[in-house]
Amino acid sequence: MMAHKPLLYIVKLGGGPIDQPEALEAFLWSFANLALQQDTTQPIYTLLVHGGGKLATELGSKLGIAQQIHEGRRITDSETLKVVTMVYAGYVNKTIVASLQAKGCNALGLTGTDANLITAQQRAALPIDYGFVGDPTSVNTILLDTLFKQAITPIIAPITHNKLGQLLNTNADTIAQTLAVALSSHYSVELVYTFEKNGVLADTNNPESVISTIDKATYQTLKEKEIIHSGMLPKLDNAFTALEAGVASVRIGKADALLSLVKGQAGTTLTHA
């Protein structure tokens, strides 16, 4: 019998809801409820990873900084890095933290740079030069253990660094997956990707066509039939990698349905079998 691990929810908040104040507020109420729930049989911890929505793109445009996206990933020159650091680590992170504090959730905002929480390596310039974009190389799980024990909820912005003084823009889905895998040896990690849709859809034109469960074999079939394509592919690839590396469950669904999502009553659940 396995030792009983504390339960840890790692929630990724996607771009869509961040751009809509009402959707963000609804999500943050749900998240605060999740973080404040008590269980007499085990400790429950929560952690939030957020993106930046369209705010970084908007600010870059206002400042006249040309922006390029390649396969859903932002090409980050030095001016764009400054913009995403300001928006993700500054405005979005602190707005979320202040809102959660007002809801009774003891939130604390971090980036990967802080106490080396997530170090990263700048991506090679070939075949595509993404600029100051990093892929995670290590996680400081001791810092997170300490914060959880103090009933602090970490709120993480997707900026990392290379330990040589260079900040790096890093995909928030990848950060959520990296944290989930690194923490799964000491926690039973439930990874939840939230965004503006109800889940993985069988028909992208029908918001109600949520596929409730996908296992690895089904995923192959859905890919071959091109039912799942474009932006959803890296998200699901990340999710199955996390499951194989020891994460207990992965769910995908709408941000404001978080409390139903974690119970498997809404959205898509990915399973090993």
Next chain:
Amino acid sequence: MMAHKPLLYIVKLGGGPIDQPEALEAFLWSFANLALQQDTTQPIYTLLVHGGGKLATELGSKLGIAQQIHEGRRITDSETLKVVTMVYAGYVNKTIVASLQAKGCNALGLTGTDANLITAQQRAALPIDYGFVGDPTSVNTILLDTLFKQAITPIIAPITHNKLGQLLNTNADTIAQTLAVALSSHYSVELVYTFEKNGVLADTNNPESVISTIDKATYQTLKEKEIIHSGMLPKLDNAFTALEAGVASVRIGKADALLSLVKGQAGTTLTHA
């Protein structure tokens, strides 16, 4: 005989050096050296509070946001609050943290919002409506104790909140003084205000005319003779308030002379007597 308290340096980095990459780099090397020094007889801790320099003003101008300063304090409407949160808590804070990490100092960036580190009350709108500007009301010293014990150096951006979801712009000198007073019951706090000048000057046109020591009586005389005036007055008022509230020493001087400053070999030292 008093119990032996651990030594804590609280360093405020002023605006001038933040705007000059070479001056900032020189300061951060000195600060990392200070943070990494060891003493076999007692633990030594360090904490940095930074401002935002002219970057917030520049970004506001580029975005076409009208800005007003009254008696050295920024009048903060909602758009200006967004700008200062982006610049102070995002760009400046994370740039400093990444640079210190590269120098071996285990820095972690925070605002007053994070885990309620510094809560504040929005300033009354009369006689001057400063907008979203706050005056500190409480300090979470337990969080700082925990970080110090993990050999983490907190790097604090001057943004606080009112616990009701509202971020507030807060004077960085005031934050340094508030932290120094709150922590002085458990630490022997040496408070160091650094900026672009060599110290408090007897003649503002002569950078070498540093007044090496000022006690409260001398301060009154210097004020009456108008040798000390304008921007230096609130800084010194803050400093004497801190001394009276139990802070062990207050020094004022040039950012890149930090290591000489803390030894009393440069700058101005304020004394009780």
